[in-house]
Amino acid sequence: MQHLAYLGVLLVSICGLIYIDYRYKLAFWHDARRTTLTIIISMCVFILWDITGIIMGIFLKGVSRYMLPFVIAPQFPVEELFFLFLLSFVTLLLYRGLGRWRRIL
Secondary structure, eight states, rough: OOHHHHHHHHHHHOOOHHHHHHHHHHTTOOOOHHHHHHHHHHHHHHHHHHHHHHHHHOOOOOOOSSSSSSSSEEEEEEEEHHHHHHHHHHHHHHHHHHHHHHHOO
16 A cells, blocks of 8 residues: 555645635636646646656656556656646646735735
8 A cells, every 4th residue: 555655645635735726716616727728738848848857867767665666658657647737736826826815915
């Protein structure tokens, strides 16, 4: 079960972000279509970034008993997609939340 730890932590974190989004209507609950498009585009950029880093030998998949034992591509673990979603989603929530906060002040 240890090999599911990293993915589990990512999923718990994403669930927390979904709750924040639901509570404050910042992204998906504000405009699902634009949010989906924004996250897809940002994930594609990060995936290309990762692939470039892998090709250049900068990014390597480390060995850890907390990660799944298989990869999508060489040096590209499955959990990376969930991490990139989390990174894109949290950035969007921060952007929208800070924008709303600035309007209130």
